[in-house]
Amino acid sequence: MATYATDHTHDDAHDHKPQGFLDRWVFSTNHKDIGTLYLVFSFTMFVIGGAMSGVIRLELFQPGLQWVNPEFFNQMTTMHALVMIFGGVMPAFVGLANWMIPLQIGAPDMALPRMNNWSFWLLPFAFTLLLLTLFIPGGGPAGGWTLYPPLSLQGGYSVAFVIFAIHIMGISSIMGAINIIATILNLRAPGMDLLKMPLFTWTWLITAFLLIAVMPVLAGAVTMLLTDKFFATSFFNAAGGGDPVMFQHIFWFFGHPEVYIMILPAFGIVSEIIPTFSRKPLFGYQAMVYATASIAFLSFIVWAHHMFTVGMPLGGQLYFMYATMLIAIPTGVKVFNWVTTLWRGSISFETPMLWALAFVILFTIGGFSGLMLAIVPADYQYHDTYFVVAHFHYVLVTGALFSIIAAVYYWWPKWTGRMYSEFWGKFHFWWSVFFVNVLFFPQHFLGLAGMPRRIPDYNVAFADFNMISSIGALGMLITPFMMFAILYHSLKKGERAQQVSWEGAKGLEWTVPSPAPHHTFTTPPRIAPGMLAHGDVTH
Amino acid sequence: MMTRPTPSPDAIARQRAAARRTAITIGAIAIAIYVAFILRGVLGA
Numbered sequence: 001m002a003t004y005a006t007d008h009t010h011d012d013a014h015d016h017k018p019q020g021f022l023d024r025w026v027f028s029t030n031h032k033d034i035g036t037l038y039l040v041f042s043f044t045m046f047v048i049g050g051a052m053s054g055v056i057r058l059e060l061f062q063p064g065l066q067w068v069n070p071e072f073f074n075q076m077t078t079m080h081a082l083v084m085i086f087g088g089v090m091p092a093f094v095g096l097a098n099w100m101i102p103l104q105i106g107a108p109d110m111a112l113p114r115m116n117n118w119s120f121w122l123l124p125f126a127f128t129l130l131l132l133t134l135f136i137p138g139g140g141p142a143g144g145w146t147l148y149p150p151l152s153l154q155g156g157y158s159v160a161f162v163i164f165a166i167h168i169m170g171i172s173s174i175m176g177a178i179n180i181i182a183t184i185l186n187l188r189a190p191g192m193d194l195l196k197m198p199l200f201t202w203t204w205l206i207t208a209f210l211l212i213a214v215m216p217v218l219a220g221a222v223t224m225l226l227t228d229k230f231f232a233t234s235f236f237n238a239a240g241g242g243d244p245v246m247f248q249h250i251f252w253f254f255g256h257p258e259v260y261i262m263i264l265p266a267f268g269i270v271s272e273i274i275p276t277f278s279r280k281p282l283f284g285y286q287a288m289v290y291a292t293a294s295i296a297f298l299s300f301i302v303w304a305h306h307m308f309t310v311g312m313p314l315g316g317q318l319y320f321m322y323a324t325m326l327i328a329i330p331t332g333v334k335v336f337n338w339v340t341t342l343w344r345g346s347i348s349f350e351t352p353m354l355w356a357l358a359f360v361i362l363f364t365i366g367g368f369s370g371l372m373l374a375i376v377p378a379d380y381q382y383h384d385t386y387f388v389v390a391h392f393h394y395v396l397v398t399g400a401l402f403s404i405i406a407a408v409y410y411w412w413p414k415w416t417g418r419m420y421s422e423f424w425g426k427f428h429f430w431w432s433v434f435f436v437n438v439l440f441f442p443q444h445f446l447g448l449a450g451m452p453r454r455i456p457d458y459n460v461a462f463a464d465f466n467m468i469s470s471i472g473a474l475g476m477l478i479t480p481f482m483m484f485a486i487l488y489h490s491l492k493k494g495e496r497a498q499q500v501s502w503e504g505a506k507g508l509e510w511t512v513p514s515p516a517p518h519h520t521f522t523t524p525p526r527i528a529p530g531m532l533a534h535g536d537v538t539h
Numbered sequence: 540m541m542t543r544p545t546p547s548p549d550a551i552a553r554q555r556a557a558a559r560r561t562a563i564t565i566g567a568i569a570i571a572i573y574v575a576f577i578l579r580g581v582l583g584a
């Protein structure tokens with residue numbers, strides 16, 4: 001099993017963790033504990049956001065209005081998106097970053113541990129504020145997560161609360177990103193050159209720069225919305241000389257890089273898992289790094305493909321169409337390198353590998369539907385239909401979420417010192433992969449047939465595919481509880497994990513015991529040849 | 540796992556100062572972007 005690092009003389013194995021609950025979890029400055037807090041918070045948000053999607057799919061199970069009124073339906077679609085994006089996916093990746101980046105680069109902790117604590121604890125307050133808007137007069141935000149004016153400004157009191165909540169989330173994200181950049185640039189162990197870093201750390205470094213560049217843009221946009229609503233400014237108010245389309249430009253200047261904020265760390269996770277279970281080094285490590293950087297750069301210059309139908313000049317449409325299509329090139333490099341890593345590998349299909357392979361296949365489907373949406377004349381047909389809903393759920397559920405689940409199954413033995421049941425892990429996978437396709441694949445057909453998104457009722461012509469989609473949603477709603485049960489059982493009764501829990505695993509995180517002690521790398525590790533996962537391998 | 544000798548207090552202090560400098564620089568860039576976008580809105584109006 002263990003191929004190296006069996007000679008560890010670990011002087012970090014002491015385990016001075018704080019004993020009291022408050023000291024350990026509320027005032028914690030330890031990267032592992034804060035990572036755990038992020039992951040638990042994210043899981044809670046996935047359950048809440050999932051319940052909201054349950055309401056949506058229940059109402060759409062058949063045509064007509066059965067369960068909720070249209071206003072509440074709109075609140076559910078808006079809140080589902082805000083909760084899943086800002087409360088589920090992003091904190092999950094930050095949690096993984098907190099746990100793994102210091103372990104992967106041989107650092108004792110994050111560079112700014114107190115700020116790390118603050119970054120996390122802002123989030124529960126932001127989401128309490130956001131979720132409580134559902135209970136105030138007028139209800140929660142109902143204008144869509146994009147908050148387009150003038151619709152979003154027609155809400156009641158909730159507008160102020162939502163904007164405040166978004167500001168708090170933004171501050172949390174920016175502080176988290178500052179911490180990650182400061183950690184990676186300053187705390188790498190001697191010998192851990194930038195081009196020797198694991199791919200997960202690399203993708204997070206680039207993601208953190210994206211966050212620094214675009215979260216302030218979102219903050220600026222919603223600040224201007226706030227002053228339009230409550231201080232009689234007219235940034236986006238046409239009656240006062242403002243321009244509502246300008247909001248869309250600013251929003252998507254944030255919004256498109258945001259998509260990559262939610263997918264680049266996923267690329268990093270998959271680039272860790274596939275080599276491990278193929279028992280081969282990652283093919284084209286440097287190409288992967290440069291492809292990630294290229295995707296990040298391109299994400300800044302394609303924003304208006306979200307708004308082809310607002311009436312922009314033909315030259316603008318052509319530019320944004322071609323620029324968007326360029327993204328397929330570095331993304332293709334990545335998919336090629338994953339497949340080439342598998343080629344002639346000694347592949348085994350443990351649970352994390354199944355999730356990673358499903359990511360490669362299903363995310364690629366989402367990528368292809370994205371290319372279809374990039375084609376201007378086609379987008380005129382697809383815009384604001386269920387085709388778009390299908391597209392971004394393939395990217396975010398079978399892409400981002402599947403990679404998060406893969407990462408949890410992959411690093412769980414390192415975190416807890418326990419293995420989980422492979423049978424139930426695989427059962428979780430096959431159940432999810434079946435129902436997620438039942439849920440989202442028919443939505444492509446609904447969109448192509450013209451069913452608009454964000455509506456509680458629809459033409460009877462769309463009934464069959466909606467019913468199938470809702471059955472898929474029912475299957476998916478069970479999966480978080482299934483995963484919780486698998487991991488809880490593992491914690492209580494799981495087999496003890498070895499230091500190198502997977503035969504082909506490489507990297508500094510596998511040189512510390514399982515579970516990882518509370519403090520690791522208090523003295524920098526000496527990096528031996530062959531110890532790093534990818535960066536010291538030349539092809 | 541072999542480890543290196545414990546870094547000197549000076550080296551740790553230098554590392555902390557560098558991390559702090561990086562954080563302040565990145566934070567200042569974030570604030571500048573926020574202000575620039577609002578200013579663009581104000582001046583554009």
